[in-house]
Amino acid sequence: MKSRLPRTLSTAILMTGLLLASCPSFGADDGGLATLRGAPIPKTAPDTGDALKKAIESAPLERDFTQQPPLVSHAVDNYPVTRNFNKCLDCHSWENYRKEKATKVSQSHFQSADGKELPNVSARRYFCLQCHVPQVDAKPLIANTYQRPSSAR
Ligand code: HEC
Ligand code: HEC
Secondary structure: OOOHHHHHHHHHHHHHHHHHHHOOOOOOOOOOOEOOOOOEOOOOOOOOOHHHHOOOOOOOOOOOOOOOOOOEOOOOOOOOEOOOOEOHHHHHOOOOHHHHOOOOOOHHHHEOOOOOEOOOOOHHHOOHHHOOOEOOOOOOOOOOOOOOOOOOO
16 A cells, blocks of 8 residues: 555656646747747737727718628727616717717617517617727638629618
């Protein structure tokens, strides 16, 4: 019984050693960063995502396709939408949009799933950020030849 623990321990140490030795760029100049296949990963500043987070506050950008939910032309960080409270509607509701100089939510937002016209924004349009995202300067992830149709505004 007595010799069992040390043996397990030394096996663990041996395994760790083998693992480290098999990692090709461990201890190299790149700080040990490598892909699983051992290709080095160039050192760059960490991407903090700040550029993506910053909404472009300007006139609303053009839509890229006709049915696109328009992009939000302002930051939304301080506009919570919870089960009981919707800050967006403080400005975009039909009641308040004139006073706030905001675009009013479209009539389509007052329709229930089975096409009934409702007096208030439909539950399926309540969580605005599900569809509307702030406009940001985001480059296409993959180069493409997509053209905005002339029907999109
Ligand atoms: C304090 C008032 C205010 C609040 C709160 C607010 N907005 Fe806005 N929003 C505006 C104004 C003003 C504009 C600019 C309208 C323009 O330039 O035509 C705008 C623009 C927009 C647009 C672009 C509309 C268009 O004409 O294309 C969208 C979409 C939008 N907001 C969505 C939201 C969402 C979603 C929220 C909640 C997360 C929200 N807004 C909260 C005032 C507000
Ligand atoms: C399920 C997706 C969805 C949700 C949720 C949603 N919208 Fe929209 N919204 C759209 C689409 C699509 C359009 C463009 C077509 C249209 O006008 O119906 C639009 C249009 C708009 C417009 C522009 C209207 C115009 O005349 O140009 C505003 C403003 C807007 N939405 C605000 C809101 C607000 C505020 C909420 C939350 C209370 C919200 N939307 C929730 C999809 C959505």
